[in-house]
Amino acid sequence: MVNLTINGKAFTFRKGETVLEVCQREGIYVPTLCYQKDLKPYGGCRLCIVEVEGMPRPTTSCTLPGEDGMVIKTDTPLLKELRKFTLRLILSEHPYSCLICNKKEECTSYMQCIEKESITFGCKYCTKNGNCELQKLVDEFEIKEIPFTFRYRGLEVERYDPFFERDYNLCILCGRCIRTCEEVRGATVIDFRHRGPETLVGTAFGLPHIDAECQFCGACIDACPTGAMGERYSKYTGKPEKKVESFCTLCSIGCSINLNIKDGRIVNVQPNNSQLCVRGRFGIAPFVHHQRRTAIPLLKKDNRIVEVDWEEVLNFATSKFNEHKGKSGVIFSPNLSIEAIDAISTFTEIIGAECVAPSFALSNLSGLSNPITLTTFDKPSAFIILNTDLIDDFSVLLLKIGRLSKTTSVLIAIDPIETKITKRVNLWLRPRPQKEEELLWLLFKKETRSNETGVSKKEIDCAKKLISGREVYLLYNPLNTKKLRLPRYLKAMPLLNQINFLKVAGLNIIPCSEILNDENIDCLYIIGDAPRLARAYKTVIVQDHFLPDFDFDTFLPAATFVETDGSFINMEGKTIKLPKAIEPIGKSKPDEWIIKELTSRLDFDMVNQKKIRRSTERMIESKARPTKKYPYYLIVRENCYRFRNKPLSTLMRGFKRLRNDDCLWVNIGDAKKLKLEEGMEVMVIAEDFNYKMCAKITDEVPEGLLFSYRNPAIGLMKDEYVKLEKER
Numbered sequence: 001m002v003n004l005t006i007n008g009k010a011f012t013f014r015k016g017e018t019v020l021e022v023c024q025r026e027g028i029y030v031p032t033l034c035y036q037k038d039l040k041p042y043g044g045c046r047l048c049i050v051e052v053e054g055m056p057r058p059t060t061s062c063t064l065p066g067e068d069g070m071v072i073k074t075d076t077p078l079l080k081e082l083r084k085f086t087l088r089l090i091l092s093e094h095p096y097s098c099l100i101c102n103k104k105e106e107c108t109s110y111m112q113c114i115e116k117e118s119i120t121f122g123c124k125y126c127t128k129n130g131n132c133e134l135q136k137l138v139d140e141f142e143i144k145e146i147p148f149t150f151r152y153r154g155l156e157v158e159r160y161d162p163f164f165e166r167d168y169n170l171c172i173l174c175g176r177c178i179r180t181c182e183e184v185r186g187a188t189v190i191d192f193r194h195r196g197p198e199t200l201v202g203t204a205f206g207l208p209h210i211d212a213e214c215q216f217c218g219a220c221i222d223a224c225p226t227g228a229m230g231e232r233y234s235k236y237t238g239k240p241e242k243k244v245e246s247f248c249t250l251c252s253i254g255c256s257i258n259l260n261i262k263d264g265r266i267v268n269v270q271p272n273n274s275q276l277c278v279r280g281r282f283g284i285a286p287f288v289h290h291q292r293r294t295a296i297p298l299l300k301k302d303n304r305i306v307e308v309d310w311e312e313v314l315n316f317a318t319s320k321f322n323e324h325k326g327k328s329g330v331i332f333s334p335n336l337s338i339e340a341i342d343a344i345s346t347f348t349e350i351i352g353a354e355c356v357a358p359s360f361a362l363s364n365l366s367g368l369s370n371p372i373t374l375t376t377f378d379k380p381s382a383f384i385i386l387n388t389d390l391i392d393d394f395s396v397l398l399l400k401i402g403r404l405s406k407t408t409s410v411l412i413a414i415d416p417i418e419t420k421i422t423k424r425v426n427l428w429l430r431p432r433p434q435k436e437e438e439l440l441w442l443l444f445k446k447e448t449r450s451n452e453t454g455v456s457k458k459e460i461d462c463a464k465k466l467i468s469g470r471e472v473y474l475l476y477n478p479l480n481t482k483k484l485r486l487p488r489y490l491k492a493m494p495l496l497n498q499i500n501f502l503k504v505a506g507l508n509i510i511p512c513s514e515i516l517n518d519e520n521i522d523c524l525y526i527i528g529d530a531p532r533l534a535r536a537y538k539t540v541i542v543q544d545h546f547l548p549d550f551d552f553d554t555f556l557p558a559a560t561f562v563e564t565d566g567s568f569i570n571m572e573g574k575t576i577k578l579p580k581a582i583e584p585i586g587k588s589k590p591d592e593w594i595i596k597e598l599t600s601r602l603d604f605d606m607v608n609q610k611k612i613r614r615s616t617e618r619m620i621e622s623k624a625r626p627t628k629k630y631p632y633y634l635i636v637r638e639n640c641y642r643f644r645n646k647p648l649s650t651l652m653r654g655f656k657r658l659r660n661d662d663c664l665w666v667n668i669g670d671a672k673k674l675k676l677e678e679g680m681e682v683m684v685i686a687e688d689f690n691y692k693m694c695a696k697i698t699d700e701v702p703e704g705l706l707f708s709y710r711n712p713a714i715g716l717m718k719d720e721y722v723k724l725e726k727e728r
């Protein structure tokens with residue numbers, strides 16, 4: 001520790017600390033615009049200038065490292081004048097009419113409607129009004145006139161991309177978005193383009209963000225001090241009234257979030273000292289308040305679905321469980337809260353339901369007994385990423401790994417398909433499908449004698465060198481691979497989007513298919529899930545946020561996770577508690593409440609539980625070989641852009657543009673042979689399945705392989721040999 005003097009007072013500082021950091025730590029106010037904590041200093045806006053004894057002119061404190069004996073002044077008339085001059089220069093290229101207007105207080109009543117103007121001419125037209133750093137500084141420096149000629153840049157507002165819009169006429173070139181994208185997200189999607197007065201922020205070649213590998217994480221929007229970057233969903237909602245700290249449950253990471261609330265609605269979601277992915281940042285508010293959300297109890301009467309009250313649906317549902325004693329099956333989603341899952345366990349025990357099952361097999365989860373906490377990644381580590389695109393599906397985990405393990409980690413991808421992560425890792429091993437487990441074992445064997453993986457000995461030796469002397473972790477989505485027998489040196493970290501999968505994996509469960517195929521089941525109770533019903537049942541009871549695609553007898557509208565208190569276990573095995581942030585929408589009720597109400601109305605003596613059957617199903621296994629009839633191998637992967645098994649793409653256009661569930665990836669060579677073109681409809685035919693899909697021609701899958709996402713609603717569940725027929 002050494003000393004410096006600021007405004008006549010002595011302070012100690014640590015080596016490497018800048019003068020601005022010392023000031024902020026000690027509560028000495030210095031105005032800033034381009035500075036942001038955790039980003040490298042940029043020194044672009046010059047608002048943070050300070051006077052330093054012995055230096056000929058004021059200098060930017062955000063780039064000035066502290067030195068022993070330095071004497072600094074942060075608040076002199078000269079500095080104030082220079083800062084005002086800088087602000088006026090910035091404003092000469094920024095719509096400033098409202099900022100300096102002497103009637104600005106009086107026109108508040110028109111604000112809500114003029115905000116909806118498509119072009120921002122001033123603060124009253126701007127969605128950032130009242131929450132803008134530039135506006136605050138103008139007020140602070142009491143700027144009343146701009147002595148420079150105003151130059152409106154006349155740039156077109158960029159509206160092409162999903163989720164957000166950009167109006168670079170409001171951009172002050174602080175570079176915070178660019179540095180956030182690069183330094184925090186590791187994405188380098190945007191940079192300064194052009195030079196001098198033409199400088200603007202943009203992607204390489206001015207591509208839309210969606211074509212520039214943008215993750216749509218929204219970190220750049222949160223970094224922007226002005227209204228240049230705006231979120232489309234909350235554009236016209238105005239300033240939130242309150243903020244509730246919570247967690248995202250759209251995947252098992254469970255990121256900390258702030259729910260911004262106005263008029264009992266979630267306006268938008270922002271990170272709470274964390275980073276988010278597109279699902280948490282842009283998916284929650286439109287999901288909760290979706291216009292197709294059904295929040296009224298429904299009952300089928302005379303073959304018509306009609307609105308009824310809770311009493312009637314609860315009595316109806318209970319009467320059906322009483323009627324179908326011992327012949328009921330319960331299917332539920334691992335996205336439910338712990339309290340709801342516990343209530344389901346009690347309920348099924350009482351009704352003697354055959355079993356409780358989520359809509360996918362959890363039988364192939366490994367490493368569950370001992371979940372890995374992320375803090376263990378502080379040693380030199382090697383991460384083997386198996387059949388999972390970490391950038392698309394678990395980008396936040398990738399950031400955490402990067403931050404915790406710094407430069408000591410290596411990343412190896414094992415995947416037959418090229419994905420975003422295979423382009424970013426230290427080494428990509430591309431085995432034949434179904435040979436991933438064999439390849440994993442070869443990485444830990446001294447000799448590589450028989451090797452049918454399709455990966456060369458040279459590549460395997462290279463991988464061995466990379467992992468040698470490191471803790472080796474396997475990151476994988478168990479639904480994207482067959483059940484794995486793992487080498488004991490390998491610590492497995494299963495990645496699933498169903499947040500409570502650790503809770504569910506600890507229960508006696510069997511896969512959904514065993515309930516659906518059980519001829520003895522007459523009554524199905526489906527909670528927050530959407531399996532494909534291949535046959536008719538006497539009674540189907542659905543409890544969810546949205547109506548299912550299949551026929552049902554009664555619908556019990558469930559409140560979402562923001563409308564109720566609840567606990568969840570994240571992928572590290574930590575319990576997170578979510579508060580009720582808003583009142584349940586319409587007449588919806590918490591899952592736990594509904595299940596307990598049903599339980600309390602049951603007229604059952606305890607029925608002896610039948611012995612739980614153990615599943616023999618393997619999700620991703622095909623013993624078949626290619627034949628002349630079925631020459632292509634279709635790889636099917638879990639679509640993590642789902643919540644309670646509802647594909648986000650079916651609810652929000654933005655997600656449909658990011659991930660189209662109906663897309664079939666076909667190799668360029670195969671497409672040529674089949675005379676298939678991009679976007680053409682093609683029939684995918686297997687022995688027990690045929691479905692129309694949209695061709696995406698790509699070299700990301702090798703010849704002979706096809707790729708698509710699992711889709712329980714159409715029965716597309718596992719890898720298969722298939723043939724393709726062009727739609728006429």
Ligand code: SF4
Pocket residue numbers: 094095099120121122123124126127128129130132133134135170226227228
């Ligand atoms: S970005 Fe800020 S200063 Fe500019 S118009 Fe919007 S609210 Fe006003």
Ligand code: SF4
Pocket residue numbers: 180181182185187188189190209213214215216217218219220221
């Ligand atoms: S949304 Fe994320 S990835 Fe895309 S430009 Fe902004 S910070 Fe970069």
Ligand code: SF4
Pocket residue numbers: 170171172173174175176177178201223224225226228229
């Ligand atoms: S868009 Fe916003 S964050 Fe990016 S440079 Fe412009 S003002 Fe700064």
Ligand code: SF4
Pocket residue numbers: 248249250251252253254255275276277278279280281394395396397
């Ligand atoms: S990483 Fe998971 S928990 Fe975090 S924001 Fe995305 S979906 Fe939500």
Ligand code: FES
Pocket residue numbers: 031032033034035042043044045046047048049060061062063
């Ligand atoms: S905050 Fe230091 S130059 Fe902008």
